[in-house]
Amino acid sequence: MTTDLTVGRWAPSPTGDLHLGNLRTALLAWLFARSAGGRFLWRFEDLDGAARPRFYESQLRDVAALGLDWDGEPVRQSDRLALYRDAIAELRRRNLTYECFCTRREIAEAAAAPHGPSPEGAYPGTCRRLTRAELKQRRSSGRPAALRLRVGSDDSEPTEVTVVDRQLGAYASTVDDFVIQRGDGTPAYNLTVVVDDAAQGVTEIVRGDDLLPSAPRQTHLARLLSLEPPSYAHVPLVLGPEGRRLAKRDGAVTLQDRLALGETPIDFVILLLSSLGLDPVTSLDALAETAQRFDPTTLPRQPWVYEPPAVTA
Numbered sequence: 428m429t430t431d432l433t434v435g436r437w438a439p440s441p442t443g444d445l446h447l448g449n450l451r452t453a454l455l456a457w458l459f460a461r462s463a464g465g466r467f468l469w470r471f472e473d474l475d476g477a478a479r480p481r482f483y484e485s486q487l488r489d490v491a492a493l494g495l496d497w498d499g500e501p502v503r504q505s506d507r508l509a510l511y512r513d514a515i516a517e518l519r520r521r522n523l524t525y526e527c528f529c530t531r532r533e534i535a536e537a538a539a540a541p542h543g544p545s546p547e548g549a550y551p552g553t554c555r556r557l558t559r560a561e562l563k564q565r566r567s568s569g570r571p572a573a574l575r576l577r578v579g580s581d582d583s584e585p586t587e588v589t590v591v592d593r594q595l596g597a598y599a600s601t602v603d604d605f606v607i608q609r610g611d612g613t614p615a616y617n618l619t620v621v622v623d624d625a626a627q628g629v630t631e632i633v634r635g636d637d638l639l640p641s642a643p644r645q646t647h648l649a650r651l652l653s654l655e656p657p658s659y660a661h662v663p664l665v666l667g668p669e670g671r672r673l674a675k676r677d678g679a680v681t682l683q684d685r686l687a688l689g690e691t692p693i694d695f696v697i698l699l700l701s702s703l704g705l706d707p708v709t710s711l712d713a714l715a716e717t718a719q720r721f722d723p724t725t726l727p728r729q730p731w732v733y734e735p736p737a738v739t740a
């Protein structure tokens with residue numbers, strides 16, 4: 428029996444305190460899930476080596492302080508390595524992977540060569556075509572090998588995958604041979620996210636639109652693993668006053684910064700809501716009503732450019 432229960436998630440990397448932009452995406456992911464009467468899960472994506480113990484706590488604290496809640500205990504990718512290893516082993520068994528010894532620089536150079544394969548940033552397939560002798564030589568060189576997914580057969584047309592995003596409509600892109608395990612043996616983001624979303628029963632991904640180009644890759648991998656791809660809603664980022672993605676340098680942008688300036692969590696939530704064109708609340712409990720009225724079709728399609736409050740001398 429299938430159920431239509433929406434399961435959303437929030438998947439931050441515990442590498443720093445969350446800022447206005449991250450928390451705005453968290454609020455949106457929560458609103459999408461709760462407005463559908465769905466579950467909302469928390470997953471720490473903590474495999475990239477930059478995770479720090481204090482940020483698990485501070486991220487949970489700040490999201491909770493805004494009146495957002497989640498179901499069950501937060502999970503950590505670092506506790507789930509066996510799941511990723513199983514998926515990688517399956518792909519290897521099916522001969523859908525190959526070792527890649529290229530450095531970033533070599534990839535950039537090969538991709539820039541005339542008649543090199545597009546699209547931008549795509550892996551040009553260098554190591555896919557290594558002869559046995561070349562492979563042997565590379566292996567003995569001591570350079571660590573990443574594992575890449577073999578996308579499409581050698582003589583087939585490029586694999587183009589279209590995802591239909593709830594906010595942005597159809598988005599098509601050619602899927603390249605992307606990395607599923609890094610050179611240091613760590614399972615790569617594009618693999619872990621697919622395995623986790625399926626294992627956690629996630630049906631709906633709401634995240635920043637900087638990740639839209641990853642969605643066709645992830646959908647392709649989900650299909651290869653016979654997993655049901657979730658739906659996507661990519662939401663606009665928050666930009667700093669200079670038009671770059673918001674960062675700590677842009678001033679008092681974390682919740683703790685704002686509380687130190689004398690603001691309250693409600694002030695912070697109202698700022699986020701107003702940036703989304705949503706009505707203010709008078710208490711954090713009232714966010715449940717915001718969720719009931721939530722209509723994603725009214726959300727802004729452009730990034731929000733954050734202007735720090737003027738400093739009075």
Ligand code: GLU
Pocket residue numbers: 438439440472620633634638
């Ligand atoms: N961990 C990613 C981030 O913090 C989010 C990945 C995702 O939502 O798919 O940007």
